[in-house]
Amino acid sequence: MPKRVPIRICVNGQPREAFVEPAASLLELVRGTFGLTGTKEGCGTGYCGACTVLLDGQPVNACLVFAVDADHRDVLTVEGLTTHEGGLHPVQDAFVACGALQCGFCTPGMLVSTVALLRRVPYPSEADIRAALAGHLCRCTGYRSIVRAVTRAAAALAANPENPALPQPARPRGMRSRA
Amino acid sequence: MPEAIPSGGRSVVGTRHPRSDAVAKVRGEAAYVADLTFPGALEAAVLRSPHPFARIKRIDVSRAASLPGVAAIAYAGNTPAIPLDFAIKDQYLFARTYARYAGEPVAAVAAHTKRQAEAALAAIDVDYEVLTPVLSIDEALAPGAPLVHPQWRTYERSAGRVLRGNVCGYNRIRRGNVERALKRAWAVVESRFTFSAGIPGYLEPRAAVARREPDGGLTVWCGSQSPYSNREELAAFFNLPLDKVRFVNQFVGGAFGGKILLAAEWYAAALALQCDRPVRLVFSRHEDGLHVFARHGGRALIRSGVAQDGGLTAMQASFVFDGGAYSGYGNGAALIATMLVSAPYRIPNLDLEATLVYTNKQIAGPVRAPGGPQATFAKEVHIDEVAARVGCDPVTFRLRNMWDEEDESPAGQRLRGVSAKRVLQAAADAIGWGTPCRPNRGRGIACSWWFSSCGRSEARVEVRADGSVHVTSGNPEVGTGAATGSLPIIVAEHLGTSPGSVFLHLADTADAAYDSGVGGSASTFSAGWAVLAAARDVREQLLSVAEHALEARRDDIVIGEGRLFVRGSPEHGISLGEAAALAGGVVCATGATPQIDDPSLEHPARLEHHEFAAWLAPSFTASAAEVQVDPETGRVTVERIVTAQDVGTAIDPAGIEGQIEGGAVQALGFALSEELQFGPHGIMNTGLGDYLMPTIADAPDIQPIIIESPSHEGPLGAKGVGEPPVTTPGAAIGNAVYHATGNPPHDVPLTPERVWRGLAQSRADTTSAAEFPHETAKTR
Numbered sequence: 008m009p010k011r012v013p014i015r016i017c018v019n020g021q022p023r024e025a026f027v028e029p030a031a032s033l034l035e036l037v038r039g040t041f042g043l044t045g046t047k048e049g050c051g052t053g054y055c056g057a058c059t060v061l062l063d064g065q066p067v068n069a070c071l072v073f074a075v076d077a078d079h080r081d082v083l084t085v086e087g088l089t090t091h092e093g094g095l096h097p098v099q100d101a102f103v104a105c106g107a108l109q110c111g112f113c114t115p116g117m118l119v120s121t122v123a124l125l126r127r128v129p130y131p132s133e134a135d136i137r138a139a140l141a142g143h144l145c146r147c148t149g150y151r152s153i154v155r156a157v158t159r160a161a162a163a164l165a166a167n168p169e170n171p172a173l174p175q176p177a178r179p180r181g182m183r184s185r186a
Numbered sequence: 187m188p189e190a191i192p193s194g195g196r197s198v199v200g201t202r203h204p205r206s207d208a209v210a211k212v213r214g215e216a217a218y219v220a221d222l223t224f225p226g227a228l229e230a231a232v233l234r235s236p237h238p239f240a241r242i243k244r245i246d247v248s249r250a251a252s253l254p255g256v257a258a259i260a261y262a263g264n265t266p267a268i269p270l271d272f273a274i275k276d277q278y279l280f281a282r283t284y285a286r287y288a289g290e291p292v293a294a295v296a297a298h299t300k301r302q303a304e305a306a307l308a309a310i311d312v313d314y315e316v317l318t319p320v321l322s323i324d325e326a327l328a329p330g331a332p333l334v335h336p337q338w339r340t341y342e343r344s345a346g347r348v349l350r351g352n353v354c355g356y357n358r359i360r361r362g363n364v365e366r367a368l369k370r371a372w373a374v375v376e377s378r379f380t381f382s383a384g385i386p387g388y389l390e391p392r393a394a395v396a397r398r399e400p401d402g403g404l405t406v407w408c409g410s411q412s413p414y415s416n417r418e419e420l421a422a423f424f425n426l427p428l429d430k431v432r433f434v435n436q437f438v439g440g441a442f443g444g445k446i447l448l449a450a451e452w453y454a455a456a457l458a459l460q461c462d463r464p465v466r467l468v469f470s471r472h473e474d475g476l477h478v479f480a481r482h483g484g485r486a487l488i489r490s491g492v493a494q495d496g497g498l499t500a501m502q503a504s505f506v507f508d509g510g511a512y513s514g515y516g517n518g519a520a521l522i523a524t525m526l527v528s529a530p531y532r533i534p535n536l537d538l539e540a541t542l543v544y545t546n547k548q549i550a551g552p553v554r555a556p557g558g559p560q561a562t563f564a565k566e567v568h569i570d571e572v573a574a575r576v577g578c579d580p581v582t583f584r585l586r587n588m589w590d591e592e593d594e595s596p597a598g599q600r601l602r603g604v605s606a607k608r609v610l611q612a613a614a615d616a617i618g619w620g621t622p623c624r625p626n627r628g629r630g631i632a633c634s635w636w637f638s639s640c641g642r643s644e645a646r647v648e649v650r651a652d653g654s655v656h657v658t659s660g661n662p663e664v665g666t667g668a669a670t671g672s673l674p675i676i677v678a679e680h681l682g683t684s685p686g687s688v689f690l691h692l693a694d695t696a697d698a699a700y701d702s703g704v705g706g707s708a709s710t711f712s713a714g715w716a717v718l719a720a721a722r723d724v725r726e727q728l729l730s731v732a733e734h735a736l737e738a739r740r741d742d743i744v745i746g747e748g749r750l751f752v753r754g755s756p757e758h759g760i761s762l763g764e765a766a767a768l769a770g771g772v773v774c775a776t777g778a779t780p781q782i783d784d785p786s787l788e789h790p791a792r793l794e795h796h797e798f799a800a801w802l803a804p805s806f807t808a809s810a811a812e813v814q815v816d817p818e819t820g821r822v823t824v825e826r827i828v829t830a831q832d833v834g835t836a837i838d839p840a841g842i843e844g845q846i847e848g849g850a851v852q853a854l855g856f857a858l859s860e861e862l863q864f865g866p867h868g869i870m871n872t873g874l875g876d877y878l879m880p881t882i883a884d885a886p887d888i889q890p891i892i893i894e895s896p897s898h899e900g901p902l903g904a905k906g907v908g909e910p911p912v913t914t915p916g917a918a919i920g921n922a923v924y925h926a927t928g929n930p931p932h933d934v935p936l937t938p939e940r941v942w943r944g945l946a947q948s949r950a951d952t953t954s955a956a957e958f959p960h961e962t963a964k965t966r
């Protein structure tokens with residue numbers, strides 16, 4: 008049995024501590040140890056995007072990140088999007104209103120990536136949206152409703168910029184795409 | 187049969203609402219099987235044959251059983267030696283004397299951790315004698331070919347099912363005299379097609395948890411399309427009383443036909459029956475890829491005769507589908523292909539056949555519209571080739587030959603509500619048919635038909651004293667939104683409330699609301715009928731309560747805004763909750779699907795081994811696509827897809843558009859990139875990195891067009907919705923590539939290499955250019 012490593016990590020604004028196996032992924036940590044099962048595992052190999060969380064504000068495939076590498080960093084999962092009073096984030100609202108989900112398995116990852124996109128590019132073009140979400144597979148929707156939802160969320164956020172106040176990204180990073 | 191289409195207006199049906207599970211899903215609260223926690227659960231792993239074909243000489247599990255943490259091992263030696271319940275009884279739960287595809291389950295282990303379970307798999311000793319596998323249709327049909335099932339003669343099979351060596355399904359429809367008609371035709375056009383196998387592509391790999399109960403029963407948590415029939419099958423197999431087996435369905439991360447048949451549930455259950463703790467089995471993506479029920483690969487040959495005036499006179503078509511190692515539900519695609527290939531065209535002489543063959547590959551299954559994308563691609567590209575031969579525009583040619591009201595289907599079903607021309611025209615208009623196209627661009631069109639299915643379904647609707655409205659349906663929510671979209675709308679329409687306030691209970695067999703499952707575009711149709719019947723009953727009960735409470739005549743009572751009130755004086759009324767309280771706390775009713783007979787056939791003698799020739803409430807769908815082809819690389823970019831679909835009555839237009847849009851992108855993947863690749867050791871691309879499903883960057887602008895032509899058989903006039911929109915867009919893309927390049931594509935998917943080779947061919951081949959001048963192509 009490999010030795011477990013202690014880590015401290017801020018998850019959805021809450022400081023947490025855990026002992027993790029060196030080979031454990033951030034996805035196992037979030038879903039298994041912390042019980043935040045909103046984040047999904049579709050492939051475990053970095054191709055589907057269902058496991059996406061924001062690490063220091065940047066979207067990452069949590070299945071490809073070692074939990075130990077998240078030590079002393081900030082993680083945002085879908086559960087962290089709702090406000091303290093339990094209200095929906097404008098991005099969540101827009102996905103509901105636009106019918107941008109069917110089975111919902113890709114949705115948590117799509118949502119957090121959209122949040123990251125809109126912080127970086129408040130008024131994204133359709134091409135920006137398609138580039139930013141190209142690492143997320145959705146088998147159900149055909150993506151049209153997702154493009155609309157992101158556009159709608161951008162408009163809602165622009166109309167009310169301090170809603171909700173989420174930490175700003177440390178540094179912008181290039182888009183991820185499938186291999 | 188109760189009244190299908192109500193008189194009077196509709197206030198909720200046909201309007202747009204968020205699905206009732208949307209908020210739970212965006213919050214990450216909707217639970218899928220792998221999200222459930224079972225303290226103390228054992229983890230399971232499955233040992234799979236590494237060989238496409240092998241004889242199993244010996245399995246020894248004793249070494250594995252003694253390893254730390256191992257709680258149970260299930261394999262052929264300790265599970266029932268009875269075949270699974272399919273039309274041909276050719277398959278066992280675990281490989282017995284033969285393993286017939288690389289990935290076939292040989293044993294399963296439950297242990298305290300997944301790592302221990304996997305270590306135990308490695309310690310199971312299996313002595314394989316490797317045999318020469320049959321890896322293609324040609325190999326399967328070659329004279330003297332090795333038999334995938336050497337003992338096929340001993341298999342039980344249902345009446346009328348063809349089984350002959352490596353052929354495990356065959357059906358044929360014949361009308362008139364094809365040979366004579368082809369001889370007399372002004373021209374005969376022949377096309378040959380090949381199709382690669384594909385996957386359903388749901389994002390959530392299959393998973394199940396099973397637990398033996400103290401009373402000897404078994405509970406299975408699953409994400410299935412058909413938990414009720416799965417439960418019956420599993421109970422019968424393990425010889426458990428049906429009422430002691432419970433299936434609890436969770437949210438399902440996509441299914442597309444791939445979750446109709448039991449998979450992870452089997453092995454979790456087999457192990458749990460040996461254990462005192464729950465057993466959890468979550469497939470990895472790789473394992474899900476090995477255990478896939480695939481979209482059929484195969485080939486088609488179509489030959490049509492046409493008169494000089496552009497009238498089709500004869501069609502001869504022959505499909506061969508690769509069914510994989512076991513016949514399962516694989517014959518459905520073959521039956522459907524013969525029904526699609528000549529439709530929706532009036533052709534007096536037909537000879538249409540389809541064959542299913544065994545190979546040593548993954549089992550082909552009922553993937554969304556089985557056989558639909560393949561047969562539609564073949565027939566619609568072929569139709570464009572025939573149109574080109576007679577020098578006719580593809581839309582004009584189709585309209586010239588298309589079915590009208592009261593025309594007959596290939597097997598002699600008199601058709602009503604034939605909307606083929608309407609959908610075709612709508613798709614053509616929307617894509618701008620006939621306006622000029624830039625160079626290397628092309629437009630294509632395709633049209634087809636499909637059926638609705640009506641299974642058995644039961645539902646309960648109740649209004650409680652707190653005013654809440656509850657629907658219990660056995661219809662699983664697999665993502666399509668039939669259960670969470672159209673069912674609440676049907677209830678809300680009848681109880682004068684909003685769909686958002688209707689609470690839907692997920693399928694749990696303990697609730698005794700049976701449903702035959704999601705498949706065959708059946709959900710809104712069969713569950714819709716059950717919910718409609720229950721909602722109508724509840725409505726009548728509420729009206730009776732209000733009659734007394736308000737001292738008003740029944741006809742004067744209005745239901746709306748969650749209240750019952752007297753017409754003209756909205757203040758004089760009671761809420762639904764108050765009405766329920768007056769009725770003793772709850773008003774409820776159950777409903778069930780009525781008996782709906784299959785349409786009759788005027789010429790059953792045209793059928794040979796064909797049990798699916800009468801189509802209930804058929805619908806018509808047309809797609810048009812515009813593509814750009816890079817002549818240097820052969821890469822196809824789809825710019826637009828339009829799909830016009832006749833849905834009968836559009837109960838949930840937002841949900842229907844979601845089906846059309848999702849279907850278009852799945853069809854795009856089918857047409858351009860999705861291809862299971864098999865090597866000598868089985869599937870080579872089980873991962874999502876090398877099996878290429880379209881991303882948001884590949885998806886084009888999609889325009890869904892809903893056409894309403896209410897059916898007489900469906901609830902409120904509905905028709906099946908889920909499958910048709912995946913059948914036509916691939917064919918439209920194929921024809922668009924044809925017109926952009928001048929070369930009809932025959933091998934699907936249209937990878938850049940194939941398209942490039944086609945371009946090279948048409949550059950070299952001046953004859954084909956003369957047949958189909960580039961100038962004409964550019965105007966399409």
Ligand code: FES
Nearest residue numbers: 050051053056070
């Ligand atoms: S689960 Fe991480 S990318 Fe698919």
Ligand code: FES
Nearest residue numbers: 109110145146147
């Ligand atoms: S909604 Fe099912 S995968 Fe996106």
